[in-house]
Amino acid sequence: AQTVTQSQPEMSVQEAETVTLSCTYDTSENNYYLFWYKQPPSRQMILVIRQEAYKQQNATENRFSVNFQKAAKSFSLKISDSQLGDTAMYFCAFMKANSGTYKYIFGTGTRLKVLA
Amino acid sequence: DTAVSQTPKYLVTQMGNDKSIKCEQNLGHDTMYWYKQDSKKFLKIMFSYNNKELIINETVPNRFSPKSPDKAHLNLHINSLELGDSAVYFCASSRNRGNEQFFGPGTRLTVL
Numbered sequence: 001a002q003t004v005t006q007s008q009p010e011m012s013v014q015e016a017e018t019v020t021l022s023c024t025y026d027t028s029e030n031n032y033y034l035f036w037y038k039q040p041p042s043r044q045m046i047l048v049i050r051q052e053a054y055k056q057q058n059a060t061e062n063r064f065s066v067n068f069q070k071a072a073k074s075f076s077l078k079i080s081d082s083q084l085g086d087t088a089m090y091f092c093a094f095m096k097a098n099s100g101t102y103k104y105i106f107g108t109g110t111r112l113k114v115l116a
Numbered sequence: 117d118t119a120v121s122q123t124p125k126y127l128v129t130q131m132g133n134d135k136s137i138k139c140e141q142n143l144g145h146d147t148m149y150w151y152k153q154d155s156k157k158f159l160k161i162m163f164s165y166n167n168k169e170l171i172i173n174e175t176v177p178n179r180f181s182p183k184s185p186d187k188a189h190l191n192l193h194i195n196s197l198e199l200g201d202s203a204v205y206f207c208a209s210s211r212n213r214g215n216e217q218f219f220g221p222g223t224r225l226t227v228l
Contacts, residue, residue: 033215039157045206045219052215089157095215101172102147102210104217106159 002027004094006107013082014115020067021077021110023092029053031097034068034075035104040088048090051075053097082114119143120220122207128226129197136193137223139207145218146211147171148190150182153204153222165190197227 003026013019025034036048051059051068058066063080079086092107120141129135141148149172150162163182164172170182179195194201207220 035216037219043204043222043224045208045222047216047218050216091159097215101164102215102217103149103161103164103172104151104159105161109157109159111157 002029002094002096002105004092004105004107006090006092006110008110009108010111010113012113012115013079015082015084017082018078018080019082019112021079021090021092021112023075023077023107025073025075025092025094025105027073027094027096029096033095033097034066035093035095036064036066036075036077037091037093038086038088039091039109040085045091049077079112084114084116086112087114088112120207120209120218122205122220122223124223125221126224126226128228130228131197131199133197134193134195135197135225136191137205137207137225138189138191139220140189141207141209141218141220142188143209143211143218145209146187147209148184148187149208149210149217150190150192151206151208153206155203159206163190163192194225197225199227201225202227 032053034051038046067076089109093104147166149164165184168184204222208217210217
């Protein structure tokens with residue numbers, strides 16, 4: 001069975017600084033997807049970034065980028081130029097490709113606080 | 117132009133009652149999900165429907181029964197509510213064979 005581990009329950013960063021959130025996963029699959037979701041205090045789950053395992057190039061979305069290390073089964077999220085609005089819970093998620101069920105396996109989350 | 121909507125957003129009820137949470141998506145997606153987020157923020161899949169057919173049924177008490185009248189709706193009915201059912205319940209949807217799930221705003225259920 002797949003598992004997703006986020007080893008940092010809480011982190012803080014100064015506004016405009018860079019922070020990296022870690023995520024590791026365990027799977028025997030070769031094809032899968034990885035995601036980072038953000039959950040601000042409003043509770044809405046918002047997709048931040050996704051990565052297809054067959055792509056070696058790391059995904060980037062504006063200030064958000066990932067460091068995907070397939071062999072190490074690591075998928076960290078880097079937030080550059082942190083903003084107060086980045087304060088949220090961040091969840092890493094795994095989904096097996098071609099499974100027919102498309103279910104996410106979530107990590108336990110990292111609470112990020114951006115300090116003014 | 118809400119993509120995935122849930123009603124109600126808050127639900128407070130007594131132990132032993134029966135309640136329903138409704139979910140609708142206007143994205144034309146074929147697959148819908150229910151997730152439970154507990155007090156420690158842990159998110160876990162409960163059910164998934166694809167074109168009104170149940171495809172995921174995780175280990176969930178049979179007091180929980182999903183119903184999908186059409187592919188745009190997936191409702192969650194809970195019988196004989198217990199204190200441990202208190203949580204935030206999220207509905208989500210995705211395209212068939214798509215890989216991004218769109219979440220509703222969540223329903224916070226409090227059982228007293």
